[in-house]
Amino acid sequence: MRIPLPVKGQTVDIVAGIDLGTTNTLVAQVVDGAPQIIADRAGRRITPSVVSIDQEHHPVVGDEARERALLNPTGTLWSVKRFLGRGMDDLAGDVRGLPYKVVPSKHGEQVAFRVHGKQYLPQEVSAMILVEAKKRAERALGGRLRRAVITVPAYFDDSQRQATRDAGRIAGIDVLRIINEPTAAALAYGLDQGRAATILVYDLGGGTFDVSVLKLTEGVFKVIATTGDTMLGGDDFDRQLVDLLLDDLDEAKKELLLSHSGCSTALRVAAETAKKSLSQEASARVQLRFETLGIQLDKTIDRESYEVAIRPLVERTLEAVNFVLDDADLDPEDVNDVVCVGGSTRTPLVRRLLEEHFGRPPHTSLNPDEVVALGAALQAHTLGSATGGEDGTVLLDVTPLSLGIETYGGGVTKLLWRNTPIPVQATEGFTTQVDNQTGVEIHVLQGEREMARDLRSLGHFKLSGIPPMPAGMPRVLVEFFIDANGILKVKAKEVTSAVEAGIEVKPTYGLTDGKVEEMILESIEHAEEDLEERLLADLKAEAGGLLRYSKSALAQRRANLDPALVGQVEAAVAGMEAALDLADKESLEAAMAVLNESTHPIATQMMNEVLKVTVTGRTVGDILDEEQKRS
């Protein structure tokens, strides 16, 4: 791999593709015509989409944040993507059982997280993840990442796309385009090089399942149908495995284990590890000793019984596949390429059933965790190049849901139907209900149902200043405009009086432009300073956070720790303090590495205290280590 070397006084301009995922975030860029994942200095290709915010409101992102979850459960946020552009009503089930607090925000109907007495919006938290990804890329390549393409699931609606875009802006990134994850995956496989094809993208991740059908014709990609299940993924496979593991225990013991949060976490971790080895091996042995509860488990699970257990889940995904084909008026034979995305498509049963269904093996040569970021990098490269997209593949997107306006009596008039290619515009005339009405409130809705109350509210717009006229006289023209990113703008105008002013945009689940501007200023105040200075300032802040965390971890756990370890951590803490005094890049980085290393066993030990786990001969410590190395 050739990485452009930083030249003193001249910064490299990185134009990246970013896969901002529910579980993990990846950044890629094109080098010598081929897309590559950008790894950080430690060789990590993946940033876990986890943010841990400490008492001083200092955020830590990624692996370090994940480790802090045990010590800072209420301040460690994950699965933030599920909350982007959403309101409390949308989330009912999702919020249960989360250790962190999800609350109604001060901005419209959207939700926020409440961490140590302060509110954080999902856009802000996502921006923190993006900033971390950006910093990693900048440090690794010694350049500046200012422009990027960010991916979203094809079913993401206007508020979710808008929220993603805002997260990018808050992170100081010029978002060249928001593109659909399935489209990115197809680009990564170079399927745009052919002349014509029908492509099915099957994306089975940790918590969600999406399937989309794309059509390629002479360099134009179009998503023609998409569906999915936001509550189906590898986590469900883990649950099936947990059930298998507990098979021999009586109900009382099962209950006991599952109600103990430490034990159930351990079970889940063990199940996931066993699941992954079952993707390679014919069987996996899991040994668990829950000393505090006096329960022992030693079980070998073979691939067959595992497959019997997960088969109904995989078949559910195939039903969705059939649904999406039906929606596109296609039969399985019409599909030329099947593309696998998401970690759970490594499951052999998934690949086998897909092959049976389509009569051809799916594409699996690229890493299913990376293909989306790789495709995004290709598109970023096209859009960021000197000739722009003049000769690149064109992505023709469609609106995933119909859009309309609430009418008198709670009905709805649809202005744009789902699957309409964008950009697009639609206009419709309305009038007043009572004499001398000088303002109309326009309620924009989204969805397929017939009644306003069953649809999702996108926003309210107020048109005021209409001259007094008898009811039915004014002609209010409402214009919807969806741009190439799938983001909606609405304008209203009274024709007879030409009143157009006084339109107030209040997005139901998003931020006003002004608010986004404010947040940008807050977060990139120092953006224009010298790059090196900024990186150093970041590094210092990060080092300070790590120091505080280590001290508090040590204070809380000292009694339970091996004295040798205590000594090591104390030495590392002292080293960190010294490095902070010196405040040069090399010493800070070195001290951070040492301190990170020395506190790592604390987290592991906390786990091990609740239980002793062995999965085919590995302890929890090994598992956590492997996880770290893998990512």
Next chain:
Amino acid sequence: MSTYAKTIQGHQCDECGAEMVLLLFCDHCGADYPERKRLNAFSLLGLEPAFSLADETIDGLEIELTRRLHPDKWQHRGERLHRKALLAQTAANQALQAIREPFERGDTLLLLQEEVSSGQLDGNNSLPQEFLVEQLELQEEIAEGLEPDRKRALKSLVRAELDSLRSQLSDQFVRVQQVETDSERLDALKSARTCLDRARYWRNLRMALKGVAAR
């Protein structure tokens, strides 16, 4: 050469004299096509208004126009042309949408016949009671959930009804072209209107059967 380029070949931009390859705007200087405001969905796409139109023709136009107009292609041509292209693609998409689906296309065609019909085609009042009751019952049945066999049966019923309405509609539009008098023409248009009104109900059923509100 594609259909699209053929129909407008030879038109010169009034402002800069360059050959205009798009009926929307001059991709050289950005001037609007002078007649643009008066174009309907068909003529904007360089098509004769007609009910019979192959899917491939429409798909081909969509691809060609997207390749030319997509905003990404115009990023580096300056703010003005970028914006012009965006608006042009928006207009093209809107026109495509108005003629893509046969029943939508029928509606679009009827609107073009305003002169003959002058407001006499406002539909929906002519459908018989039994038809509406039957539709309501089917809607309720679907809403309550269907056994797979029944679902398949209903799907093929809906498909058959829509196929039949589509061919009736096609016949009526052929008649509109062939008949001599205005009253005969109005008669054909009214029959077309009825087909479209019925089709609307069947299309709703088709959506309901697909369970479109999945998410």
